[in-house]
Amino acid sequence: LADAGGAGGEGQRVMIIGGDGYCGWATALHLSKRGYEVCIVDSLVRRHMDLQLGSDTLTPISSIYERVAKWKELTGLEIKLYIGDICDYDFLVEAVKEFTPDACVHFGEQRSAPYSMIDQKHAVFTQTNNVMGTINTLYAIKDYAPECHLVKLGTMGEYGTPNIDIEEGFITITHNGRTDTLPYPKQGGSFYHLSKVHDSHNIHFATKAWNIACTDLNQGVVYGVKTEETIMDPVLMNRMDYDGVFGTALNRFVVQTAVGHPMTVYGKGGQTRGYLDIRDTVRCLELAIANPAQRGEMRVFNQFTEMWSVNQLSEIISTAGAKIGLTPEVINVPNPRTELEEHYYNAKNTSLLKLGLEPHLLGDEIVETLLSFAVEYKDRVDYKAIMPAVDWKARKESVKA
Amino acid sequence: LADAGGAGGEGQRVMIIGGDGYCGWATALHLSKRGYEVCIVDSLVRRHMDLQLGSDTLTPISSIYERVAKWKELTGLEIKLYIGDICDYDFLVEAVKEFTPDACVHFGEQRSAPYSMIDQKHAVFTQTNNVMGTINTLYAIKDYAPECHLVKLGTMGEYGTPNIDIEEGFITITHNGRTDTLPYPKQGGSFYHLSKVHDSHNIHFATKAWNIACTDLNQGVVYGVKTEETIMDPVLMNRMDYDGVFGTALNRFVVQTAVGHPMTVYGKGGQTRGYLDIRDTVRCLELAIANPAQRGEMRVFNQFTEMWSVNQLSEIISTAGAKIGLTPEVINVPNPRTELEEHYYNAKNTSLLKLGLEPHLLGDEIVETLLSFAVEYKDRVDYKAIMPAVDWKARKESVKA
Ligand SMILES: NC(=O)c1ccc[n+]([C@@H]2O[C@H](COP(=O)([O-])OP(=O)(O)OC[C@H]3O[C@@H](n4cnc5c(N)ncnc54)[C@H](O)[C@@H]3O)[C@@H](O)[C@H]2O)c1
Ligand SMILES: NC(=O)c1ccc[n+]([C@@H]2O[C@H](COP(=O)([O-])OP(=O)(O)OC[C@H]3O[C@@H](n4cnc5c(N)ncnc54)[C@H](O)[C@@H]3O)[C@@H](O)[C@H]2O)c1
Numbered sequence: 001l002a003d004a005g006g007a008g009g010e011g012q013r014v015m016i017i018g019g020d021g022y023c024g025w026a027t028a029l030h031l032s033k034r035g036y037e038v039c040i041v042d043s044l045v046r047r048h049m050d051l052q053l054g055s056d057t058l059t060p061i062s063s064i065y066e067r068v069a070k071w072k073e074l075t076g077l078e079i080k081l082y083i084g085d086i087c088d089y090d091f092l093v094e095a096v097k098e099f100t101p102d103a104c105v106h107f108g109e110q111r112s113a114p115y116s117m118i119d120q121k122h123a124v125f126t127q128t129n130n131v132m133g134t135i136n137t138l139y140a141i142k143d144y145a146p147e148c149h150l151v152k153l154g155t156m157g158e159y160g161t162p163n164i165d166i167e168e169g170f171i172t173i174t175h176n177g178r179t180d181t182l183p184y185p186k187q188g189g190s191f192y193h194l195s196k197v198h199d200s201h202n203i204h205f206a207t208k209a210w211n212i213a214c215t216d217l218n219q220g221v222v223y224g225v226k227t228e229e230t231i232m233d234p235v236l237m238n239r240m241d242y243d244g245v246f247g248t249a250l251n252r253f254v255v256q257t258a259v260g261h262p263m264t265v266y267g268k269g270g271q272t273r274g275y276l277d278i279r280d281t282v283r284c285l286e287l288a289i290a291n292p293a294q295r296g297e298m299r300v301f302n303q304f305t306e307m308w309s310v311n312q313l314s315e316i317i318s319t320a321g322a323k324i325g326l327t328p329e330v331i332n333v334p335n336p337r338t339e340l341e342e343h344y345y346n347a348k349n350t351s352l353l354k355l356g357l358e359p360h361l362l363g364d365e366i367v368e369t370l371l372s373f374a375v376e377y378k379d380r381v382d383y384k385a386i387m388p389a390v391d392w393k394a395r396k397e398s399v400k401a
Numbered sequence: 402l403a404d405a406g407g408a409g410g411e412g413q414r415v416m417i418i419g420g421d422g423y424c425g426w427a428t429a430l431h432l433s434k435r436g437y438e439v440c441i442v443d444s445l446v447r448r449h450m451d452l453q454l455g456s457d458t459l460t461p462i463s464s465i466y467e468r469v470a471k472w473k474e475l476t477g478l479e480i481k482l483y484i485g486d487i488c489d490y491d492f493l494v495e496a497v498k499e500f501t502p503d504a505c506v507h508f509g510e511q512r513s514a515p516y517s518m519i520d521q522k523h524a525v526f527t528q529t530n531n532v533m534g535t536i537n538t539l540y541a542i543k544d545y546a547p548e549c550h551l552v553k554l555g556t557m558g559e560y561g562t563p564n565i566d567i568e569e570g571f572i573t574i575t576h577n578g579r580t581d582t583l584p585y586p587k588q589g590g591s592f593y594h595l596s597k598v599h600d601s602h603n604i605h606f607a608t609k610a611w612n613i614a615c616t617d618l619n620q621g622v623v624y625g626v627k628t629e630e631t632i633m634d635p636v637l638m639n640r641m642d643y644d645g646v647f648g649t650a651l652n653r654f655v656v657q658t659a660v661g662h663p664m665t666v667y668g669k670g671g672q673t674r675g676y677l678d679i680r681d682t683v684r685c686l687e688l689a690i691a692n693p694a695q696r697g698e699m700r701v702f703n704q705f706t707e708m709w710s711v712n713q714l715s716e717i718i719s720t721a722g723a724k725i726g727l728t729p730e731v732i733n734v735p736n737p738r739t740e741l742e743e744h745y746y747n748a749k750n751t752s753l754l755k756l757g758l759e760p761h762l763l764g765d766e767i768v769e770t771l772l773s774f775a776v777e778y779k780d781r782v783d784y785k786a787i788m789p790a791v792d793w794k795a796r797k798e799s800v801k802a
Binding site: 089119123124136139142162164178179183186194197198201210338393 | 490520521522524525528529532533536537540543544545547563564565566572574575576577579580581583584585586587588589590591592595598599602603605606609610611739745793794796797
């Protein structure tokens with residue numbers, strides 16, 4: 001195992017697609033600090049979406065130009081910027097040719113399930129942006145950086161909620177007396193989740209056809225906002241989404257509780273998923289890069305540290321909230337999604353632990369920190385944005401039957 | 402079982418997307434003859450591709466306007482035309498609202514694996530055209546024709562060549578003592594095949610989320626050109642592709658033998674796939690429509706009648722060719738694809754047989770008919786188009802390692 005604990009990055013060049021986003025920004029700073037030569041590729045489409053939907057991060061965030069300038073000022077470290085859309089293949093190729101990455105971390109996708117379910121246009125945008133962006137990345141690597149290790153963000157949501165244990169990417173099946181190890185069957189629950197399923201299939205093919213090295217990280221739901229680097233200065237602060245479109249469960253519940261709004265549990269609340277702290281996200285990325293996949297290999301890691309049901313999350317937050325003088329409440333709202341509300345869920349996550357991940361577990365301490373943080377910024381909360389905004393099953397017209 | 406043998410279509414309205422193509426045209430005429438009210442939706446992009454690549458069908462084909470006019474003249478039956486791209490959602494919605502289909506047969510995709518592997522632009526075109534076209538079709542059905550039965554063409558190539566038996570769409574897996582029936586794991590071998598894998602996942606989700614009825618037909622490689630209806634007049638003649646981009650194995654070998662060119666077997670020739678006669682394609686479509694899926698159900702049928710290796714095909718054609726005085730030859734050319742050349746292959750195809758399909762098997766008679774037909778049109782053969790045209794593994798630049 002490569003020692004990813006020290007300044008393991010010496011001389012390695014890492015391109016971070018989507019480096020202006022929640023996970024990408026924290027990862028860029030973390031790797032830069034560890035000695036990697038980092039560049040960020042980002043179209044800033046996420047900030048544009050926020051403008052269009054009228055949603056905003058709880059925390060005030062600076063522009064990407066201010067962010068990297070402040071980082072340079074504080075640390076002397078340079079993060080090169082390539083502002084553009086990876087669906088524009090010529091732009092991407094120029095960036096890859098100029099930067100010559102040893103590893104390419106790909107966070108740059110539309111990542112909200114509700115956003116992808118708004119209507120036909122948002123579904124098509126999501127799958128075009130994500131699937132074609134990833135095809136372009138694969139082609140750029142094949143043609144211009146064949147030794148580059150692609151580290152691609154997938155999601156645990158690709159697996160859905162099967163009634164059997166979830167393995168890491170592949171499963172060995174014995175059927176009618178014969179055995180093979182095949183891609184784990186996927187059941188994405190939104191056009192967003194499905195875009196990641198498509199990515200995984202395209203990547204699997206490309207690694208074999210073109211001898212590319214790839215690690216596909218099926219990430220759980222990320223919570224938290226502070227990492228060692230983002231707390232160095234307010235200009236480096238990360239985003240924290242809490243609205244009905246971009247807010248993920250734990251962050252959303254924390255903000256709701258901080259402002260005295262009941263936590264909105266969708267349906268029965270038995271939905272169980274994998275979760276992880278943003279500090280573990282950046283560490284997982286570091287581990288994956290320091291211990292690369294082989295060429296021709298698509299290696300899949302499930303990237304989460306704990307499994308929680310929505311009801312368990314709301315209980316944890318209730319307990320922690322009460323301790324710091326808040327009055328947490330829960331309401332069950334009609335589930336806008338198409339999903340099972342009570343189901344078996346048992347997913348493997350041993351690969352990253354074996355590489356040395358030491359999880360930050362979800363305890364009272366972290367939740368209290370998160371809650372206090374949310375209280376600090378509560379004046380910025382838009383109450384209208386807190387309820388679920390998109391109904392999976394909505395129909396455009398009332399037609400026969 | 403519904404009787405699909407007579408004029409079962411009485412009053413049923415069937416929209417055929419891709420109805421100007423090889424399978425679509427034959428199916429449109431067949432269903433029209435059986436009493437279905439048929440319309441064709443087609444962008445004619447396939448004819449445009451032929452123009453761009455300089456390839457052409459062996460058989461001279463008339464324009465879609467001449468085709469439907471001749472059909473009206475001969476039978477009195479009307480086939481309505483909607484000329485446009487289903488990726489243009491407004492166009493598709495208008496067609497669906499006006500025609501109000503009871504069933505929608507979706508053939509309208511870019512269907513050549515080599516075409517999808519030409520370069521980045523052709524890969525992105527293929528997945529955009531196919532995946533977004535299918536998403537649009539699903540949305541149009543949800544919003545404007547919720548009771549419409551979608552009959553979607555997939556391909557046997559979605560499964561790849563696993564070392565276990567291939568089931569029809571789903572497989573029951575027992576793992577660590579628990580059991581579930583899950584989508585069959587997919588391993589598409591080109592960006593074209595992968596676009597169909599993506600379609601299947603999107604459709605599976607949409608049937609559950611929106612209560613849509615869908616039959617996904619995983620079709621094998623189709624051969625032959627004549628059906629009962631297309632032989633009624635030269636203006637109704639179907640296309641027959643033999644070139645390195647659009648020609649599928651059996652049709653290609655037939656034309657090569659007819660013009661005295663050796664059959665080009667890729668690599669060792671052990672590649673085994675499912676095959677069917679075009680007369681069975683039209684019958685399968687009729688059976689699927691007459692016995693629709695339930696709402697909320699994605700029903701998957703494997704649509705082929707026999708399994709052959711490439712070597713077996715070339716032997717069958719050699720025997721039949723010699724009988725009619727040709728001198729069939731075989732050459733093994735370097736395999737341009739990424740695929741196993743020797744592998745296990747055993748796929749189920751019982752569902753359509755149970756619905757009443759009586760296969761036309763590949764015997765000397767059919768091959769002889771095909772060969773004579775190819776001899777008839779041999780003056781139209783472009784020898785330059787016969788060899789494989791696209792290398793799966795080609796790199797754009799020579800770069801380090
Ligand atoms: N946040 C989570 O809980 C979570 C969970 C599982 C997986 N993931 C995955 O991790 C990745 C990052 O998620 P995030 O929460 O940081 O999202 P985010 O929206 O905060 O960041 C994504 C970034 O990618 C950029 N981007 C999107 N499309 C682009 C394109 N075509 N070209 C260039 N840049 C583009 C956006 O502008 C944005 O800055 C995503 O792929 C997401 O699916 C996130
Ligand atoms: N021919 C085979 O052996 C075979 C085997 C398995 C599956 N299939 C599937 O069956 C279907 C038909 O195949 P084919 O051989 O008839 O192909 P084809 O190319 O002859 O016909 C496809 C038709 O769809 C139209 N089309 C494509 N994209 C469109 C769009 N966006 N909007 C409107 N029209 C569009 C084309 O213009 C063309 O007329 C395809 O989906 C193909 O993948 C074919």
